[in-house]
Amino acid sequence: MTAPLGRIPLSVGELTDEQYGQVIRPGGAEYEAARSVYAGDIDRRPAVILRPENATQVASVVALARETGLELAIRSGGHSPAGHGVCEGGIVLDLSGMRAxxxxxxxxxxxxxxxxxxxxxxxxxxxxxxxxxxxxxxxxxxxxxxxxxxxxxxxxxxxxxxxxxxxxxxxxxxxxxxxxxxxxxxxxxxxxxxxxxxxxxxxxxxxxxxxLDGVYGGMMVTPVTPEILEAFVAEAVAAPEELSTIINVWTAPPFPFVPAEYHGKPIILAMLCYAGPAEKGEKVIGRFRAIVPPLADMVQAMPYTGMFPPVDPLEHPISVSRNMFIDQVDRETAELILERVTASSAMVAGAQLRVLGGAMARVPNDATAFAHRQSKIMAHLSAIYADAAEADVHATWVDEFMTAMRQSDSGAYVNFIMDVTQEQIRNAVFPGATGExxxxxxxxxxxxxxxxxxxxxxxxxx
CATH class of the missing domain: 3.30.465.10 (Uridine Diphospho-n-acetylenolpyruvylglucosamine Reductase; domain 3)
Structure with missing residues (x-):
């Protein structure tokens, strides 16, 4: 029997584990944890969370959403910045039971x-x-x-x-x-x-x-000036394709490996990963070490899995962020980044810069639905804060930062964006022929x- 439109059957026996997988209802022991996602400011209460074990049960969940008319949120790891893995009053299809x-x-x-x-x-x-x-x-x-x-x-x-x-x-x-x-x-x-x-x-x-038997990689922390940042990005651009870099220009948290005099001040916290022989990787990373003596240097030969540091599964930061692509980090851009990061009142504020290119750029733009193959650098601007009442302050900061950073590339990466308008989706995320x-x-x-x-x-x- 089909459920009436807009009503979900929650009485005992109507939603069965056999048909839908694990059924998690409000008030149940697992509900609070199951509705929680990574983003700390997302607080939505779905009518039910269904955790299927196979594709047949997934199809049943999809049918339930179609028949009831309720919103359907699909969750894999729960890390969507916009909180798309949970919805208010609807159905969450939680795939975490399917890990084969x-x-x-x-x-x-x-x-x-x-x-x-x-x-x-x-x-x-x-x-x-x-x-x-x-x-x-x-x-x-x-x-x-x-x-x-x-x-x-x-x-x-x-x-x-x-x-x-x-x-x-x-x-x-x-x-x-x-x-x-x-x-x-x-x-x-x-x-x-x-x-x-x-x-x-x-x-x-x-x-x-x-x-991939291993990599030469890890974290490197350095002081930062406009000159250092410009040089750091330039080395990442010039590096062989085996090297991928994530350059975070952040206000330093009180990490034990960062000298106390740098806490709360801008630093470079870079993750460097050379996917090749360690002896070649050491030479490439040596060019970064030569820019400025690191405050902390954890780059070494390691298993690839060592690039994924331990994390706290209960961590749910409150943040606001904007994503964009830029063409270059010249001296003027480096000065702008440091000026804006220093001006923020957030607990941790910064710009993350990922130099792209290489194999990614050799795939034709229309070969997949990712329309930004030729973008040079991805910039992710963010502020992490504790008091939700400060949301508008930090949103204004990051919006002004993005406006000041804009160069010729108007794109954005769908996995890193928060709430955006339909116009932004069609113009920035899926532009032109891709969107059509x-x-x-x-x-x-x-x-x-x-x-x-x-x-x-x-x-x-x-």
Whole structure:
């Protein structure tokens, strides 16, 4: 019997574990933890959280959302900056019960269920001297990061996560279970590589694996001046493709490895990952060490999994951020970054700079739904604070920072943005022909926009 529109059956026996997977209701022992996401300012109370164990149960959850008309939020790791993994009064489809991983060492491929975390996948692959590049966070679910593109420590060497995506299993809005790749439903396969969760629920991914016995990498902390920052970014740009860098210009937290006189003042906290022989990596990293004596230098030969530091699963920071691409960090831009970071009243404020290019840029712009292959540097501007009453102050700071930083590139990375308007989605995230093509795919596979708890692509009008 179909549930009445707008009502969800919550009485005992109506929602069964057999049909939907684990059923987590308000008031239950697990509900508070299950509705919590990484972002500390997201406080939404779904009507029910369903944690399926297989694709059949996923299809049942999708049918339930379709029949009741309630909002459906899909959660992999819960790290969406906009909190898209949870909704108010609707249904959360929590994929964390689906974490199976099958590695074919000889074929250099892996089938991964989309509730597995990047750290779990990396550790299992590393046992065979293999890796697929995701991002830089251990607890991030592979589902969300893959659908949005995947920019991380192996991007310049091997490309984005979507460049290693060979196939996927998708539950569509009508409950159909599809296997998609370059030959079967190629339009949908194109769209899920960068278009986010707009087109269905991805239940399994087939990834390419690369040989990677270890890296030369880790954290380096240095003082910062405009001259140092300009030189640091220039070395990252000039470095061989084996090196991917994340350069954080932050007000220093009271880390024990940072001298006390730098606490609360801007520093460079860089994560450097050379995906190649340690002796070559040491020479490349030596160019950064020569810019200025580091305050802390933890860069060394290590397993690839060592790039994912331990994290507190209970950490839920309150922050505001803006994402953008820029063309360069010259002296003027470096001066601007330090000026703006110093002016913030947040607990921790900063700009994260990721030099792109390499293998990522060699993929044609229209080969996937990620439309920013030629972007040079990704800049992520953020402020972390404790008092929610200060939200407007920090939002104003980061908006003004973004406006001052704008260069010729108007794009943004879908996985790192918070709330944005439809105009921004079509102009910055999925611009031009990419957005038009995605809208056509959306109209074909999700014409009623069931999958709308995301940075939404509205279906094209027929």
């Amino acid at each position: 991983l099958e590695i074919d060492v000889e074929a250099r491929t892996a089938w991964a269920e989309t509730g597995i975390t990047a750290g779990e996948y990396a550790e299992a692959a590393a046992e065979h001297g293999l890796a697929t590049g995701f991002g830089d966070g251990r607890l991030v679910g592979v589902g969300g990061i893959t659908l949005g593109g995947g920019i991380g420590y192996l991007t310049r060497k091997h490309g984005m996560t979507i460049d290693d995506l060979l196939a996927a299993e998708i539950v569509t809005a009508d409950g159909e279970r599809l296997v998609v790749d370059e030959h079967d439903h190629p339009d949908l396969f194109w769209a899920i590589r960068g278009g986010g969760g707009n087109f269905g629920v991805a239940t399994r991914f087939k990834f390419r694996l690369h040989e 093509r995605l809208a056509q795919v959306k109209a074909k596979y999700d014409p009623t926009n069931l999958f709308r708890s995301n940075h939404n692509i509205t279906p094209a009008m027929s």
